[in-house]
Amino acid sequence: MILSLARPLAAAVLSLSGILASGMLAPARSAEVNVYTTREPGLIQPILDAFTAETGTKVNVLFGKDELVERIQAEGANSPADLLITVDISALQRAKDLGITQPIVSDVVAANIPSQYRDPDGHWLGLSQRARIVYASRDRVEQDEITYEELADPKWKGRICIRSGQHPYNIALFASMIAHHGEAETKAWLEGLRDNLARNPGGNDRAGAKSIFAGECDLAIGNTYYVGLMQTNESEPEQKDWAKAIKVLFPNAADRGTHVNISGVVMARNAPNRDAALALIEFMTSDKAQYLLAEANFEYPLKPGVKASEIVRSWGELKADTLPLTEVAARRARASELVDEVNFDGGPKS
Incomplete structure (x- = not known):
């Protein structure tokens, strides 16, 4: 489910109660996960749809801009956000610095994503570069x-x-x-x-x-x-x-x-659907999702062994x-x- 937040935060922020009442973002339930993202719908939605098809877990999505980091901070303990998917190391680090994240603890993620693209404390990780x-x-x-x-x-x-x-x-x-x-x-x-x-x-x-x-x-x-x-x-x-x-x-x-930069993900500190959120993170580091992420936006996969798209490979190594x-x-x-x-x-x- 999609909500666009292209307007400035002051004009676009909805109250948590309004969001939940309208059904734009669902309350915590184990078969759902709530994602805030600054990525364009066409780039991230295919991966989220593939996760739903594979697991049956519904993904509710709030699309916005850089204000989403501060939005999660403002929502505090009652935030419905489970994950924030965004671009650039600065946004990921800012989320950690503001205290709105929690460590992502997963042997699957550690095996799939090289350490230089993961926060040493586990608070963010790269998905593509x-x-x-x-x-x-x-x-x-x-x-x-x-x-x-x-x-x-x-x-x-x-x-x-x-x-x-x-x-x-x-x-x-x-x-x-x-x-x-x-x-x-x-x-x-x-x-x-x-x-x-x-x-x-x-x-x-x-x-x-x-x-x-x-x-x-x-x-x-x-x-x-x-x-x-x-x-x-x-x-x-x-x-x-x-x-x-x-x-x-x-x-x-x-x-x-x-020099390379990344798109990446953090898990919200107060994620109401933590298990489902972790399952989505692990899926996004899988061969299938890494290929889809790279193919959709001509980026490079971070999981070793997953090839970039043919167009990307045509530019050279x-x-x-x-x-x-x-x-x-x-x-x-x-x-x-x-x-x-x-x-x-x-x-x-x-």
């Missing part, structure tokens, strides 16, 4: 290898596009640079990257591919899955042209590997940076501060 890569012009960029460090090389002056430096996807990348190089070197790198930009940061990842197609820049930083979404976009076929204009470069493939995501999460605040200190969003020579 995406890489922060470089989109490069097929016509104007000859090289097929690159590093993140190279993006600050003056040879790229006026040739790079990127969304806001404060966007969570970029903050995670910058935090990983701090983990690998320290604050001082990362600050200097951010200044070099800023001064190589073709314009002030803005738009989204797809806008970077569009700008390459239009000849406005030669490189753009974006997530892998957007390439697949553009390649298969039937409703906006012009995006297929954007995708044809770029080639995928996996930064640092020859050394530490490419991903060698993922093995830096634990806890190391990334711990440096996100400092990364955000550095973005402001160098006035990254002010653009070149700001």
Whole structure:
């Protein structure tokens, strides 16, 4: 069952009693599980439907945005939420930091998901991953290898596009640079990257591919899955042209590997259907669900041995940076501060 929460929280929050009375989310019953999620319905619903088909357990879903973390906190002990499924390490860590989660204790999960994609205390775990890569012009960029460090090389002056430096996807990348190089070197790198930009940061990842197609820049930083979404976009076929204009470069493939982030899940601290919720988590780490998760959004499975989709494999092999995501999460605040200190969003020579 679906409820959209696209509007701001202040305008969209319903009282718990209203939710239960309306049947939008069910009260606690062993044959049901209540999921809050920021993922698009088309990406997560097939997995939840497969779980219901296999187990008979009904899944009630509340779709929303980033406000769902604070919503669970506000609902307190009476929250109907069993699970929160969301994207980006920051949202998962924020849920833990706010005290709205409980440890996920499962030998199945521990066997299926590598440790670097699980919270050491068990409060969150990854379900799928995406890489922060470089989109490069097929016509104007000859090289097929690159590093993140190279993006600050003056040879790229006026040739790079990127969304806001404060966007969570970029903050995670910058935090990983701090983990690998320290604050001082990362600050200097951010200044070099800023001064190589073709314009002030803005738009989204797809806008970077569009700008390459239009000849406005030669490189753009974006997530892998957007390439697949553009390649298969039937409703906006012009995006297929954007995708044809770029080639995928996996930064640092020859050394530490490419920075990755995750979509993931937490179990709510006051989950009323804990056993059913744990069963759903274990299902989402299974071969079947990992394949469905990866196929639906052109992401990478986290369970070893499960193949990515054919389209994803066509981009080349991903060698993922093995830096634990806890190391990334711990440096996100400092990364955000550095973005402001160098006035990254002010653009070149700001």
